[in-house]
Amino acid sequence: MQHLPSNNGLRRLTEVTRKRYNRIAPLYDWMEALIERSRFQAWRSLLWSQVSSGRILEIGVGTGKNMPFYPSNSTVIAVDLSERMLVRAAQRAQELPHHICLCGMDAQFLAFPDNTFDTAVATFVFCSVPDPILGLREVARVVKPGGDIWLLEHVRVDKPIIGPVMDVLNPFVVRVVGANINRRTVENVRRAGLEIVEVRNLSGELVKLIHARPPNTLAS
Numbered sequence: 001m002q003h004l005p006s007n008n009g010l011r012r013l014t015e016v017t018r019k020r021y022n023r024i025a026p027l028y029d030w031m032e033a034l035i036e037r038s039r040f041q042a043w044r045s046l047l048w049s050q051v052s053s054g055r056i057l058e059i060g061v062g063t064g065k066n067m068p069f070y071p072s073n074s075t076v077i078a079v080d081l082s083e084r085m086l087v088r089a090a091q092r093a094q095e096l097p098h099h100i101c102l103c104g105m106d107a108q109f110l111a112f113p114d115n116t117f118d119t120a121v122a123t124f125v126f127c128s129v130p131d132p133i134l135g136l137r138e139v140a141r142v143v144k145p146g147g148d149i150w151l152l153e154h155v156r157v158d159k160p161i162i163g164p165v166m167d168v169l170n171p172f173v174v175r176v177v178g179a180n181i182n183r184r185t186v187e188n189v190r191r192a193g194l195e196i197v198e199v200r201n202l203s204g205e206l207v208k209l210i211h212a213r214p215p216n217t218l219a220s
């Protein structure tokens, strides 16, 4: 059975995560520049090509790397835990024609009513949300029945040697860059009760594009 942190434990872990990303924020784009150009941009483009306009929520917007891919004429509400990541995202938003509203918010406790959005998107976020199942349930709550949830995530590779190596390295990686490298995010999506429409492998089994919907809406 999964161990969920107590409220105090969750608050502490969330604060640690916020501070980590505040620390990383000035270096974040620079740290990922090479892989962003060689891989991530193509994957972001693939994800966003499936998203039509409407009310869109981006969770964990970071420095706003998805912004150039937002559908034209869309209204996007983009949230993040780290205020320093949001500062950079605000600079990017100013250079773009989209209507983007940025908010400091915890994905685990979204301040939106049920069924607010047509689509929610998160890229490389549920590797660092302290309680990913709580966060995914929140996403499902705020997306309208029949709406779309798109996740781009690196996950634990469930193979002998590589999986256990990821487990051993994880505590160090998470301290330095904020991301857990051994999250079982597809499993977490299911455990949060979302309906999985499709999971696509983008880089062996390491990076997945996950299309999901809020519970019980596949038939609608």
Ligand SMILES: C[S@@+](CC[C@H](N)C(=O)[O-])C[C@H]1O[C@@H](n2cnc3c(N)ncnc32)[C@H](O)[C@@H]1O
Pocket (backbone or CB within 6 Å): 014, 017, 018, 021, 059, 060, 061, 062, 063, 064, 065, 066, 079, 080, 081, 082, 085, 105, 106, 107, 108, 122, 123, 124, 125, 128, 129, 130, 135, 179
């Ligand atoms: C690895 S970065 C990814 C940023 C961006 N999505 C991208 O693709 O470049 C993870 C982001 O998730 C944010 N994050 C982590 N936990 C969060 C939470 N509980 N609520 C909201 N944002 C969170 C971090 O602050 C950080 O900006």
